[in-house]
Amino acid sequence: MTVTDPGLTDLFWEAVGRRELVRPVCGDCGRNFFTPQVACPACLSENWAYERSDGRGRVYSATVVHKPPSPGFAVPFRLGIVDLDEGWSMLAELVDGPDGRLPAIDAPVRVTWIEREGRVLPAFTEDPA
Amino acid sequence: MNLSDVAIVGVGLTPQQKRSDRNSLQVALDAAKLALADAGLHHTDLDGIAARWPGPGGTVLAPGSADWSTLLGVPLDWIGDSYPQGVPALVDAAGAILTGQATTVLITGGQAGVLGGGRVAAYTQPGNEFVAPFGAFTSAHFALVAQRHLARHPHARQGMAEIAATIRNVGSANPEAVMAGRGPYTADDVLAAPPIVDPFTLLDLCLASEGGAAVIVTTLERARDLPHPPIVVLGAGMEWLRQQYVDPARYEQTWTIGAAAARKAFGQAGLGPSDVDVAQLYDVNSLEVARQFEALGFCGPGEGTDFARATGIGLDGKLPTCTDGGLLACSHIGWGGPTLKLVEAVRQLRGECGDRQVAGAEVAIASGAGSGAQYYNLALLGRAR
Numbered sequence: 179m180t181v182t183d184p185g186l187t188d189l190f191w192e193a194v195g196r197r198e199l200v201r202p203v204c205g206d207c208g209r210n211f212f213t214p215q216v217a218c219p220a221c222l223s224e225n226w227a228y229e230r231s232d233g234r235g236r237v238y239s240a241t242v243v244h245k246p247p248s249p250g251f252a253v254p255f256r257l258g259i260v261d262l263d264e265g266w267s268m269l270a271e272l273v274d275g276p277d278g279r280l281p282a283i284d285a286p287v288r289v290t291w292i293e294r295e296g297r298v299l300p301a302f303t304e305d306p307a
Numbered sequence: 308m309n310l311s312d313v314a315i316v317g318v319g320l321t322p323q324q325k326r327s328d329r330n331s332l333q334v335a336l337d338a339a340k341l342a343l344a345d346a347g348l349h350h351t352d353l354d355g356i357a358a359r360w361p362g363p364g365g366t367v368l369a370p371g372s373a374d375w376s377t378l379l380g381v382p383l384d385w386i387g388d389s390y391p392q393g394v395p396a397l398v399d400a401a402g403a404i405l406t407g408q409a410t411t412v413l414i415t416g417g418q419a420g421v422l423g424g425g426r427v428a429a430y431t432q433p434g435n436e437f438v439a440p441f442g443a444f445t446s447a448h449f450a451l452v453a454q455r456h457l458a459r460h461p462h463a464r465q466g467m468a469e470i471a472a473t474i475r476n477v478g479s480a481n482p483e484a485v486m487a488g489r490g491p492y493t494a495d496d497v498l499a500a501p502p503i504v505d506p507f508t509l510l511d512l513c514l515a516s517e518g519g520a521a522v523i524v525t526t527l528e529r530a531r532d533l534p535h536p537p538i539v540v541l542g543a544g545m546e547w548l549r550q551q552y553v554d555p556a557r558y559e560q561t562w563t564i565g566a567a568a569a570r571k572a573f574g575q576a577g578l579g580p581s582d583v584d585v586a587q588l589y590d591v592n593s594l595e596v597a598r599q600f601e602a603l604g605f606c607g608p609g610e611g612t613d614f615a616r617a618t619g620i621g622l623d624g625k626l627p628t629c630t631d632g633g634l635l636a637c638s639h640i641g642w643g644g645p646t647l648k649l650v651e652a653v654r655q656l657r658g659e660c661g662d663r664q665v666a667g668a669e670v671a672i673a674s675g676a677g678s679g680a681q682y683y684n685l686a687l688l689g690r691a692r
Contacts (some may be wrong), residue, residue: 187436187501191436212554213437213553213554238455238557239451239452239454239455239555239558240451240454240502241447241450241453241454241504241505241506242502242505243442243447243503243504244501244502244503244504244505245503245504247442247444247447248431248432248439248440248442251442255442257441257447257451257504258451259440259451259557261554262574265394267555267557268437269437269441269443269555270441271441271442280479281459283454283455294440294542297440299440
């Protein structure tokens with residue numbers, strides 16, 4: 179698997195291992211961005227750091243995957259793009275909420291955690307609150 | 308010289324198959340030899356090449372990769388290996404020719420001996436740390452764009468199925484297509500096919516097949532001495548929004564990708580959408596065909612599937628589209644896929660397509676990539692006057 183630059187993303191995955199979601203925030207212009215880049219895509223400053231996310235946002239788009247992309251995936255599963263309230267977005271699996279519902283486009287969601295092949299990953303679930 | 312002083316003079320297409328017993332370098336070389344023979348040229352006539360196998364930077368920078376200069380025994384004046392396929396390679400080659408860096412350029416590529424079975428093709432799954440763990444792949448990125456479109460325009464689902472059925476039936480009648488003789492298909496068949504990634508079923512999505520494709524590009528002046536009518540580049544445009552398949556594609560940014568490239572290409576050509584006789588659109592899925600009708604200015608926003616239905620995109624329609632059966636039914640050979648669009652455009656413009664020939668085809672579009680890929684390119688090709 180290609181790691182963009184281990185120095186850029188180690189802290190993200192270390193936080194995920196602690197079930198904590200973080201994202202890059204620019205120390206100069208305040209921009210949130212994802213995926214992590216060498217410099218802030220708004221002002222090109224390298225002065226950015228990971229900050230903890232509250233993990234709440236909305237589903238920007240969602241689909242159901244019926245064909246397994248690789249052996250570790252049980253199908254069907256729901257894949258989405260989530261827009262976090264802090265102004266960044268990420269690709270992640272969408273999973274059942276407390277009432278069993280799978281989040282649809284525009285549904286409010288919050289981060290939760292799943293394990294796949296022994297690895298903790300962020301996922302998002304419907305957030306009725 | 309202008310862009311239209313550059314011509315495609317040779318095309319080569321190896322057998323397109325579900326699985327080949329050749330390897331990727333062999334099919335790229337096979338396609339190159341076919342294109343040279345078609346052009347009436349010898350490989351020592353080449354002084355430039357755009358090719359990929361197995362990765363970029365082959366000839367100069369990646370030891371152990373294919374060294375095309377050594378392979379062909381030709382010292383080259385020009386190499387293009389950042390995106391050596393389809394329209395971007397054609398534009399790069401034209402630039403090299405127009406600036407005097409090369410006179411005759413080979414563009415070749417394809418894939419063979421690489422596909423497994425049962426799962427999503429490995430080459431459509433970037434091993435990126437922010438993609439692979441979440442199970443995304445090429446069609447899933449396009450699906451995430453499509454789902455937002457369908458939330459606004461639910462009627463487009465039926466039109467997508469009609470587009471897929473039409474193009475697949477065209478491919479069914481093409482003996483060179485991987486899906487030759489399969490079908491016929493109806494829109495209902497497309498809707499009822501096994502789901503892959505919503506909204507796409509198996510029949511909405513392109514093939515993953517094996518084979519090679521090549522074209523040879525030179526000056527119009529030189530082209531006039533060669534066997535086939537020269538096919539010139541009337542205009543071209545490219546858009547590169549973002550690296551493909553890492554950060555997910557956003558509908559509002561990508562649904563209209565290609566609009567600026569099309570304005571540029573049509574402007575260079577002095578033509579508009581109504582002048583296009585055949586459209587070799589990059590049909591990675593059924594909705595992308597409709598999307599391109601909108602983005603390229605054939606119709607208004609949200610009207611792509613209605614345009615396809617009203618205009619007719621089969622061989623008997625007003626705008627025959629993907630006349631070889633496209634990526635949906637003829638073949639999609641990974642990195643060589645974009646070059647397939649050039650090959651079929653040239654064949655139609657030469658008038659050598661036999662039963663699938665579109666009468667009086669004078670202007671063709673060939674395109675590449677799309678919304679989920681976050682880049683796009685197209686060229687307008689035509690017979691030299």
